[in-house]
Amino acid sequence: MAPKDGICPSTTHVTRGALPASKKVYIGEHKVAMREIALTNDDKITVYDTSGPYTDDSIELDIMRGLPTRRREWILARGDVEEVQGRHIQPLDNGYKNQAALERRKVKHEKFPASPEKPLRAKAGQNVTQMHYAKQGLITPEMEYIAVRENQAREEVHNNKGGEGFGAVLPDFITPEFVRKEVAEGRAIIPANINHPESEPMIIGRNFLVKINANIGNSAVTSSIGEEVDKMVWATRWGADTIMDLSTGKDIHDTREWILRNSPVPLGTVPIYQALEKVGGIAEDLTFDIFADTLIEQAEQGVD
Known part of the structure; x- marks a missing residue:
């Protein structure tokens, strides 16, 4: 789509709709999102699903507003975070030397209109990582959510006696306590920035399901914001557990x-x-000052 008046349009069109022979189902107290697949023999199986609300036609979505911030309630309930002013977003953050250079750019990408007013950070003396909670013996809602996700098709795994385990020790049933223990002992991580409450909890570790990462990045050819978001949507639709944004250049x-x-x-x-x-x-x-400032910028933004 050609820019109009120098503004690169943000289209709300991203890939939506249920996956083939599938529907979105929600399991348990935390409404853990899963994918129910109908088989040709009329059986159904429930599997791990990373596609978010984009494959649930009953949910109204608008990329101009973003996804529901489902984890924010859990984060605030722990009482160990506070809102802060945060660093000021500068033209340099988008690759421009100064405000004049920013205003001279030929194509202007629209800013996200519903960004949080203030980022969260840990209160003085507090630690807000899932590893810290795990070491304190606390089972968080994130850990409970993960346990439900990881149990998909557990009975089939239990019956599979072949192959090399490479030291993995998987219990017959994943419990929140097992999740907590694996994180506390350093065999697993839960990437969950308090400033990315839109994310669904997941875990990476030797005693859990294998996870797939997808690398994406901005296009060298001018594209709309909708197309950039759709790269992420497309990746998660087909099973990406995490996304790496490897963008370079401007904006x-x-x-x-x-x-x-x-x-x-x-x-x-x-x-x-x-x-x-x-x-x-x-x-x-x-x-180092520039590098450290970039780390703070990304942490306050929500990079996990």
Whole structure:
């Protein structure tokens, strides 16, 4: 779509609709999203699903507003976070030396209109990582959610006696306590930034289901924000458990904001990519202060 008046349009069109022979179902107290597949013999199986609300036609979605912030209630209920002013978003965050350069750009990507006013951070003396909670013996709603997800088709795994386990020790049934213990002992991680409450809890570890990451990045050819978001939607629709945004060039911060606010899975980056953009790609000009500021920028934005 050609830009109009120098503004790159944000289209609300992203891939929607149920997957083949499937419907979205929600399990348990935390309404864990799963995919129910109808087989040709009239049986049904329920499997792990990473596609978020995009495959549930009963949910009204608008990428201009972002996904529901389902984890925010859990985060605030723990009482260990506070809103802060956060760092000021600068033209340099989007690859422009100053405000004048930002205003001179030929194609202007629309800013996400519903960004949180203030980021969250841990209160003084507090630690808000899932590993910290696990080591304190606390079972969080995130851990309970994960346990339900990981139990998909558990009876089939139990009956499979072949293959090499490579040291993995999977119980017959995944419990929230098992999730907590694996995280506390360092064999698993739960990537869950408190500033990305749109994400559905998931776990990565040797004693859990294998996870798949998808790498995406902004296009070298001008594209709409809707197309950038749809890359993430398309990846998660077909099973990506996490997304790595490897964007370079201009408008990195603004593009990442659209993706984060609409992503049901954890999102990662390579922070040094953006840090290098801030110094024009000249590695010798990169300082620790610039790199550290970039880490803070991404953490406050919600990068997991």
